[in-house]
Amino acid sequence: MDKPLLYGAILSPFVRKVMVFAREKNIEFELKSVMLGDPDPAFRAVSPFGKMPALQHGELKLPDSSAIVQYLEALHPDPALIPADPAERGMTIWYDEFADTILFECIRKLFFNRVVRPLVQGQAGDEALAAHTEAEELPPILDWLETQSPESHYLVADRLTLADIAVASALANLNHASQILSADRYPRTAAYAAALHARPSFAGILAAETRFLDKRRAAAT
Numbered sequence: 007m008d009k010p011l012l013y014g015a016i017l018s019p020f021v022r023k024v025m026v027f028a029r030e031k032n033i034e035f036e037l038k039s040v041m042l043g044d045p046d047p048a049f050r051a052v053s054p055f056g057k058m059p060a061l062q063h064g065e066l067k068l069p070d071s072s073a074i075v076q077y078l079e080a081l082h083p084d085p086a087l088i089p090a091d092p093a094e095r096g097m098t099i100w101y102d103e104f105a106d107t108i109l110f111e112c113i114r115k116l117f118f119n120r121v122v123r124p125l126v127q128g129q130a131g132d133e134a135l136a137a138h139t140e141a142e143e144l145p146p147i148l149d150w151l152e153t154q155s156p157e158s159h160y161l162v163a164d165r166l167t168l169a170d171i172a173v174a175s176a177l178a179n180l181n182h183a184s185q186i187l188s189a190d191r192y193p194r195t196a197a198y199a200a201a202l203h204a205r206p207s208f209a210g211i212l213a214a215e216t217r218f219l220d221k222r223r224a225a226a227t
Contacts, residue, residue: 017218023175026175091163109147113183
């Protein structure tokens with residue numbers, strides 16, 4: 007069977023989550039760049055509603071990051087990134103859901119208006135909405151996460167799991183859009199994110215994203 011083909015775009019936390027998950031398992035894949043809602047027929051055959059990421063592997067056509075990582079876990083069970091223990095597995099899935107919905111749905115307002123609109127689409131973002139989100143909506147979520155961030159830098163089972171990959175992927179978008187995740191205000195969470203982002207599976211991806219954004223910012227000035 008050929009190596010998996012992953013449709014997606016850099017800067018997406020959901021695409022990044024799958025890429026990091028695959029790299030931690032030493033799964034080789036091909037990334038085909040597409041935009042959200044891309045009309046490319048090959049992409050739409052895999053993701054009929056235009057969502058990314060989407061995976062094609064042989065005859066399998068699978069959209070949605072959480073579905074994809076479950077598939078990759080079953081296909082390549084070692085190293086295990088989704089625990090077998092019932093309680094640990096439940097907590098891992100909870101953190102994945104938290105990262106994809108509660109955490110990133112809030113971060114999205116910052117990221118879209120401070121990064122995507124001005125640097126990718128060439129349009130003015132809604133800074134008032136971004137500022138309100140940063141000041142009012144995001145702090146309670148980060149305050150809770152600060153109580154969860156362990157000194158071991160692993161949320162579940164004292165080892166790397168999907169929980170960490172999902173949460174750290176969302177926090178990468180926060181770092182691209184805001185300076186709120188500071189060591190002064192959120193020392194445990196900032197240390198947790200830094201440790202995970204330094205892993206080889208994350209570091210190369212984030213370095214490429216930073217170079218892309220730096221070029222966009224330079225062109226915009």
